[in-house]
Amino acid sequence: MMKRLQIIADHREFGVGKRPWSFDADRFDTARGHLLTGDYSPAGYEDRIAVERKALGDWVRTVTADWLRFRRELYRLAAMDAALIVVEADTRDVWQRKYEEDADPASIIGRANAVILDHGVPVLFAGPPEFCVPVVEGFMAQAVKKLGGGR
Numbered sequence: 001m002m003k004r005l006q007i008i009a010d011h012r013e014f015g016v017g018k019r020p021w022s023f024d025a026d027r028f029d030t031a032r033g034h035l036l037t038g039d040y041s042p043a044g045y046e047d048r049i050a051v052e053r054k055a056l057g058d059w060v061r062t063v064t065a066d067w068l069r070f071r072r073e074l075y076r077l078a079a080m081d082a083a084l085i086v087v088e089a090d091t092r093d094v095w096q097r098k099y100e101e102d103a104d105p106a107s108i109i110g111r112a113n114a115v116i117l118d119h120g121v122p123v124l125f126a127g128p129p130e131f132c133v134p135v136v137e138g139f140m141a142q143a144v145k146k147l148g149g150g151r
Contacts, residue, residue: 005141007044008033013040013053016117021053021133028137037076048081049143051136056089060099062112074119082143085115085123086132094125096101 007033007128013020014032021040023030037042037134052073054062060148064071094105112123126132 005112005144006031007140008035008041008046010035010039011119019129021129022138023137025122027141028109028146037073037080040136040140042144044150045144048147049140050077050080050083051139052077052083053132054085054087057088057095057099057101058089058103059087060108061102062101063108063115064101072123074115077121078119081147082139084136084139085119085121086136087112087123087125088091088127088132090127108113 004027008031009020011032012018013032020030031043031048035046035050037047037052040051041049042051061101077085091109093099093143094108097105112125115121115123126135
């Protein structure tokens with residue numbers, strides 16, 4: 001049986017108007033920290049495993065207006081042993097333009113494909129946060145196990 005994992009949540013996840021993800025307290029401990037890449041990482045794996053969290057509006061701004069800056073982040077994510085971008089929306093939200101920016105939905109989906117194909121970093125449109133969290137918990141636990149840390 002795997003011991004409890006400590007998840008580091010980047011200090012920026014605690015900013016004004018933000019609500020950090022709440023992980024299963026029976027399986028995970030959460031600590032605030034400074035991550036160079038991503039928003040969440042298992043403790044001890046900060047340079048190997050990263051999860052980047054994006055609300056839909058943030059994703060749209062990032063892949064349009066902030067694309068050049070975000071590419072630097074993508075290079076760091078791509079260098080990880082395991083990385084995942086989780087968008088707190090599903091693709092229906094994109095097609096229904098449930099964001100403020102004036103961006104074509106096909107372009108938003110196209111950028112997700114570019115991230116996957118050009119950088120090798122998976123982008124998961126996982127729905128609302130309560131659906132994202134279990135996916136991320138499983139991803140981090142499996143990544144740690146795969147990397148030999150079945151602590």
